[in-house]
């Protein structure tokens with residue numbers, strides 16, 4: 001090694017050494033402060049997530065997760081309202097922060113809110129049921145003064161019950177359309193599954209949304225999932241459903257029958273419903289939606305084939321062959337008949353297409369029956 005390169009090495013060492021010690025020092029300092037803040041996080045007591053029950057001047061009654069209630073102070077000038085979710089400090093339970101509503105959930109993500117566009121003429125059969133719904137839901141929403149003048153109270157809610165596919169959802173949407181009401185749809189079984197621990201709160205939010213968007217109709221599909229009579233409320237899941245159900249009753253009791261919100265429940269399991277739901281002032285009008293009779297099947301067939309290009313189709317013959325079909329199945333026949341025509345490259349649908357569709361769907365329902373009986 002020559003003298004020259006040795007010198008170079010010394011110079012390099014001299015250059016590097018002081019900077020690296022300096023850097024290392026910096027690094028240690030910053031990791032020390034990082035660890036200090038981390039350590040303080042571990043030392044900090046957790047805040048409790050509570051529900052504000054009642055606001056009294058500058059204090060608030062809160063419910064802690066184990067169910068006990070306390071009257072506590074609010075730190076600073078946090079505006080707490082009944083129903084808010086708040087964070088409280090553990091020792092004194094002082095409210096130190098309020099969670100924004102959207103923090104827990106955004107209600108419109110879980111309910112369907114729409115202005116439907118279904119006309120009464122889209123519903124086949126069910127004339128009596130339509131008249132009753134017009135009288136007890138549509139009229140009070142459109143002309144509450146008639147009821148005020150005469151002094152009678154229309155029901156706050158009605159219950160549509162009957163077999164699947166008979167038009168319950170369709171009717172609820174039709175009355176929302178004719179009453180120019182916002183349609184808020186919840187499926188009770190989903191509400192129960194998704195909202196472990198928050199069901200009761202969601203019910204409250206749904207009603208406040210309904211008031212905000214009034215006139216409105218709250219449609220609760222599969223209401224039996226929420227309101228089945230419970231023999232054993234011991235399991236915690238069951239207790240939660242029970243709480244959600246109680247909140248629903250509280251909300252229904254809390255508004256007047258002429259407020260412009262109506263509730264329509266739907267179920268295929270009328271037999272299991274808790275009688276508390278059906279007491280006067282709640283769902284006190286029960287409307288049965290049966291399977292369509294021959295005349296109704298004809299109307300439903302006509303409704304769903306209205307826009308189809310038909311060629312010599314004998315409606316009477318078809319209708320006589322589909323005894324026991326529900327409305328949804330009658331609609332499916334029209335769609336299937338259309339497919340048979342498409343497969344044969346025709347641009348109109350003939351009687352034979354309908355016959356084949358009936359055959360196909362009857363076969364299918366036989367299979368389903370078989371599966372139900374023999375597993």
Ligand SMILES: Nc1ncnc2c1ncn2[C@@H]1O[C@H](COP(=O)(O)OP(=O)(O)OP(=O)(O)O)[C@@H](O)[C@H]1O
Nearest residue numbers: 122123124164165166167168169170300327328331
């Ligand atoms: N009476 C009817 N008139 C016209 N179409 C009907 C009728 N009943 C059912 N349909 C057709 O069947 C579809 C399904 O009906 P809908 O969803 O209203 O039944 P549902 O009674 O609510 O059934 P589920 O109990 O399964 O919820 C409707 O969108 C409609 O196209």
Ligand SMILES: [Mg+2]
Nearest residue numbers: 168169221266
């Ligand atoms: Mg339905």
